Amino acid sequence: MSLITGFESFVRPSEPLAMHTWFQLGGPAEFFAEPETVEQLTALVRRCHEEGVEMRLLGQGSNILVRDEGVPGMVIHLSAPVFCEISIEGRALTVGGGALLGRAVTTAVHRGLAGLESLIGIPGTVGGALHGNAGTRGGNIGQWTLEANVMSANGEISQRSGDELVFGYRQSNLDDLVILSACCHLEEDSPRELAQRMQRQWIVKKASQPMGHQSAGCVFKNPRGSSSGELIDRAGLKGTRIGGAVVSDLHANFIIAEADCTAQDVLRLIDLVRSQVRDRMGIELELELEIW
Numbered sequence: 001m002s003l004i005t006g007f008e009s010f011v012r013p014s015e016p017l018a019m020h021t022w023f024q025l026g027g028p029a030e031f032f033a034e035p036e037t038v039e040q041l042t043a044l045v046r047r048c049h050e051e052g053v054e055m056r057l058l059g060q061g062s063n064i065l066v067r068d069e070g071v072p073g074m075v076i077h078l079s080a081p082v083f084c085e086i087s088i089e090g091r092a093l094t095v096g097g098g099a100l101l102g103r104a105v106t107t108a109v110h111r112g113l114a115g116l117e118s119l120i121g122i123p124g125t126v127g128g129a130l131h132g133n134a135g136t137r138g139g140n141i142g143q144w145t146l147e148a149n150v151m152s153a154n155g156e157i158s159q160r161s162g163d164e165l166v167f168g169y170r171q172s173n174l175d176d177l178v179i180l181s182a183c184c185h186l187e188e189d190s191p192r193e194l195a196q197r198m199q200r201q202w203i204v205k206k207a208s209q210p211m212g213h214q215s216a217g218c219v220f221k222n223p224r225g226s227s228s229g230e231l232i233d234r235a236g237l238k239g240t241r242i243g244g245a246v247v248s249d250l251h252a253n254f255i256i257a258e259a260d261c262t263a264q265d266v267l268r269l270i271d272l273v274r275s276q277v278r279d280r281m282g283i284e285l286e287l288e289l290e291i292w
């Protein structure tokens with residue numbers, strides 16, 4: 001029996017991952033799964049667990065760089081409607097891990113629920129946002145999240161709440177294989193004021209960060225008390241290029257992939273930026289971008 005026997009309706013071999021990521025770079029996944037139900041997901045995860053097959057969860061691909069050689073094992077994508085539902089009851093927003101963060105934010109704002117509006121413009125899924133505690137200077141998703149429903153790598157589903165949930169700067173203890181859903185408790189506010197706040201946030205983001213390019217989010221986390229973008233800028237690295245990978249002229253903590261760029265170009269540019277900032281400023285930059 002092959003690994004995917006019985007799962008042929010939702011698992012494909014050799015799926016190119018470039019088209020599933022914002023960088024649009026990198027090789028294929030050995031297997032790519034888009035389960036349509038929680039039962040299908042559970043059965044697949046159990047099979048992979050038994051067979052010792054590596055599993056990865058792909059969100060919207062906005063914070064990952066896939067290596068040119070691709071990735072072994074199973075890449076799971078929660079695109080089916082059941083993983084993307086959003087519902088509101090009182091001040092509680094319950095949202096599927098596969099839902100787009102932007103959709104969760106605008107749904108909350110339209111219903112007059114405050115808290116998430118500073119996250120507008122951050123790409124990715126809610127699962128990805130929770131995994132890395134996505135945020136801005138105005139707040140992060142973790143501070144509003146009181147419960148999460150997760151699936152471990154052996155297919156067990158459990159609920160985490162209270163002090164079982166720990167969020168820090170661009171990190172959380174939600175390192176389970178799958179974040180199925182989460183519940184955020186928000187505050188009531190006027191939808192009009194919230195929409196205005198959201199628009200202001202959007203304008204600032206558009207003016208200060210490259211959008212509409214082949215790129216991901218910030219490449220490096222900010223070192224405590226400073227900004228990686230500012231450090232890279234001060235090191236004179238804006239516009240630095242390796243192959244088709246370029247340090248953005250607008251915000252130095254972004255790398256843009258231009259025509260004919262490879263994942264290897266981006267990796268080499270990351271190494272260059274890191275070593276220059278280390279040599280000139282004595283600061284070791286830590287990656288925010290995940291490398292697959």
Ligand code: EPU
Pocket residue numbers: 135136137138208217218219220221222226227228229230233250251252253288
């Ligand atoms: N700056 C420069 N040159 C640059 C970029 C920035 O001098 O090329 C200066 C700015 O002028 C400003 C300071 O650095 O004085 C901070 O810049 P910014 O406000 O853009 O914030 P940041 O620290 O670079 C962080 C988050 C962003 C988030 C913004 C806004 C990280 C790594 N970055 O950026 O999040 O959108 O604040 O809240 O925490 C992300 O995490 O992927 C991300 C984009």
